Amino acid sequence: MKGQLPAITRRLQGILILIGAMWGVMMLNSILYRCDLRSFGLVPRTLWGLLGIVTMPWLHSQIGHLAANTVPLLVLLALLAASKTRFWETLVELTLASGALVWLFGRSDVLHLGADSLIYALVCFLILTGLLEKKTLSLLVSFAVGFCYGGMLLWAVIPGLTPAAAWDGNLAGAVAGVLLAYALSFDPRNRLQGSANT
Numbered sequence: 001m002k003g004q005l006p007a008i009t010r011r012l013q014g015i016l017i018l019i020g021a022m023w024g025v026m027m028l029n030s031i032l033y034r035c036d037l038r039s040f041g042l043v044p045r046t047l048w049g050l051l052g053i054v055t056m057p058w059l060h061s062q063i064g065h066l067a068a069n070t071v072p073l074l075v076l077l078a079l080l081a082a083s084k085t086r087f088w089e090t091l092v093e094l095t096l097a098s099g100a101l102v103w104l105f106g107r108s109d110v111l112h113l114g115a116d117s118l119i120y121a122l123v124c125f126l127i128l129t130g131l132l133e134k135k136t137l138s139l140l141v142s143f144a145v146g147f148c149y150g151g152m153l154l155w156a157v158i159p160g161l162t163p164a165a166a167w168d169g170n171l172a173g174a175v176a177g178v179l180l181a182y183a184l185s186f187d188p189r190n191r192l193q194g195s196a197n198t
Contacts, residue, residue: 011081014088018077019070022115025058026066041113042099044106053099057115069115072149076122079141083129085184093180094121094173101172116166117173123149124177132185 029037038059042052060066081087098117106112123145130142 008081011087012078015074015077015081019073022058022060022066022070026060026063029059030063038111038113041111042102042106043111044103044108046108049103052112053096053103056099056102056112057095057118060114065114069119072119073115073122075148076119076126076145079126079145080122083126083138083141084133085129090125090180090184094118094125094176097121097176097180098169098173101176102169105172106168110168112169114169117169117176120170120173121177121180124174125181126177128178128181129184132181 025037038061040051040055041059042056043049060069077091080090095118098121102112102117126145127142130138130140130145133139
């Protein structure tokens with residue numbers, strides 16, 4: 001565990017930079033009068049919308065939206081950083097998988113913005129990997145995430161129970177988290193139980 005602390009510390013620093021960058025993008029967008037960066041969001045099944053797979057988590061509809069996403073992101077990314085997964089690789093895979101599922105199956109009349117899909121991907125990934133690892137710490141993390149965010153998860157992926165623009169992105173993220181956790185349980189590199197290298 002002592003050898004893992006520097007890697008975890010670097011990851012936590014990276015998380016703070018990542019969240020700070022999201023706020024930076026929001027501030028930049030608020031001072032750009034002629035260009036609305038939100039136009040780079042994800043529009044499903046359009047060529048331009050493919051760019052949104054990468055840009056969607058960085059762009060939020062308003063400050064309140066980003067503020068609501070900040071605490072869950074900090075908590076969930078910190079839990080991911082403390083796990084035995086390859087942190088950055090897993091984060092990129094969750095981001096791309098959730099974005100790709102929104103692009104493929106999301107409603108095309110909606111401009112998808114925000115890190116909501118990534119949040120739901122992280123929730124499901126952490127819960128399922130905790131159950132698959134069957135280790136005490138992993139199970140505790142799994143149950144903690146389920147307790148804190150499980151109700152939110154169920155509430156937010158059902159049409160009609162959450163704002164119309166959100167449920168399909170949330171569901172896509174949840175599915176991405178489950179699929180990646182399940183895939184990694186069969187990873188020959190054994191990423192779920194391997195080293196904590198970044």
